[in-house]
Amino acid sequence: MTSQDTLRVSVLSEALPYIQRFAGRRVVVKYGGAAMVQAELRDAVYRDVVLLASVGVQPVVVHGGGPEINDWLNRLQIEPEFRDGLRVTTPETMDVVEMVLVGRVNKNIVNGLNQVGGRAVGLCGSDGSLVRARTYADGVNGLVGEVAAVDPAVLFPLLDAGYIPVISSVAADAEGQAHNINADTVAGELAAALQAEKLILLTDTAGILKDRHDPDSLIRQLTLADARQLIHDGVVAGGMTPKTECCIRALAQGVAAAHIVDGRVPHALLLEVFTDSGIGTMVVGSQRGGHG
Ligand SMILES: Nc1ncnc2c1ncn2[C@@H]1O[C@H](COP(=O)(O)OP(=O)(O)O)[C@@H](O)[C@H]1O
Ligand SMILES: CC(=O)N[C@@H](CCC(=O)OP(=O)(O)O)C(=O)O
Numbered sequence: 001m002t003s004q005d006t007l008r009v010s011v012l013s014e015a016l017p018y019i020q021r022f023a024g025r026r027v028v029v030k031y032g033g034a035a036m037v038q039a040e041l042r043d044a045v046y047r048d049v050v051l052l053a054s055v056g057v058q059p060v061v062v063h064g065g066g067p068e069i070n071d072w073l074n075r076l077q078i079e080p081e082f083r084d085g086l087r088v089t090t091p092e093t094m095d096v097v098e099m100v101l102v103g104r105v106n107k108n109i110v111n112g113l114n115q116v117g118g119r120a121v122g123l124c125g126s127d128g129s130l131v132r133a134r135t136y137a138d139g140v141n142g143l144v145g146e147v148a149a150v151d152p153a154v155l156f157p158l159l160d161a162g163y164i165p166v167i168s169s170v171a172a173d174a175e176g177q178a179h180n181i182n183a184d185t186v187a188g189e190l191a192a193a194l195q196a197e198k199l200i201l202l203t204d205t206a207g208i209l210k211d212r213h214d215p216d217s218l219i220r221q222l223t224l225a226d227a228r229q230l231i232h233d234g235v236v237a238g239g240m241t242p243k244t245e246c247c248i249r250a251l252a253q254g255v256a257a258a259h260i261v262d263g264r265v266p267h268a269l270l271l272e273v274f275t276d277s278g279i280g281t282m283v284v285g286s287q288r289g290g291h292g
């Protein structure tokens with residue numbers, strides 16, 4: 001036996017309390033944006049998700065893919081346009097969003113997870129009527145949707161059989177029209193419908209920063225009231241706003257804890273689930289001790 005073997009076994013043994021605590025519990029992971037762009041990090045994220053599934057945690061992956069949609073729109077000479085952090089989605093743009101998210105990005109993630117030993121199944125909001133969309137704000141952004149309803153029934157047999165659902169944020173409205181929904185929003189509503197133990201949003205900052213230009217100003221823990229105040233005061237802005245709002249909505253609907261963590265840190269997911277201190281910003285219903 002080598003010292004490497006001893007180290008590996010003792011590290012595994014240290015993880016036992018966390019494995020026992022989270023086995024059989026659902027953890028919704030939002031994967032997207034900048035955290036998805038770096039190839040070498042992608043593999044580490046896939047390995048972490050598969051490791052969680054292997055020890056009996058039930059991860060559910062919701063993915064975005066904004067940069068990849070932009071890339072394809074540019075190739076088609078369509079200028080990407082955003083209003084209030086949400087893509088202006090014409091019928092033509094919607095076709096591209098659907099092809100990129102439901103097709104290419106979803107399957108890349110499914111293949112990546114399967115490649116490291118997972119059993120992943122790709123779905124979008126329309127599959128099994130998992131998510132019902134409603135047009136956002138009377139159509140100011142075109143075919144942008146918000147979540148009207150979630151029916152997680154399609155996920156239970158998959159989770160019970162050990163599959164990892166990988167879900168893209170495209171869903172139909174009551175008339176069957178596909179809508180483009182912000183992936184953070186879908187992750188938050190899904191976490192609520194599944195009564196998940198944790199909602200973990202992977203992004204490209206350390207978490208919520210007091211000063212968004214100062215990476216050392218990380219806020220480690222926030223209550224719902226603090227989070228609302230930070231949005232009101234403009235400390236949280238841009239792409240961090242839908243993230244913080246979806247944490248607030250998930251917690252208000254019974255999710256135990258929501259975390260905004262740095263997807264650029266290797267094994268950010270395991271650091272969040274398998275340590276007491278965790279990483280990033282944790283939003284909780286009311287103030288409490290530890291980070292878990
Ligand atoms: N208080 C804040 N703390 C951290 N980031 C913030 C804050 N306010 C605004 N931001 C911005 O939000 C961005 C994260 O949102 P976004 O780019 O939409 O992430 P993703 O692409 O991972 O979904 C950060 O890169 C940062 O520019
Ligand atoms: C309405 C809206 O803006 N939808 C997003 C959906 C993808 C997404 O949320 O991707 P990220 O998480 O990578 O940003 C979009 O079209 O870009």
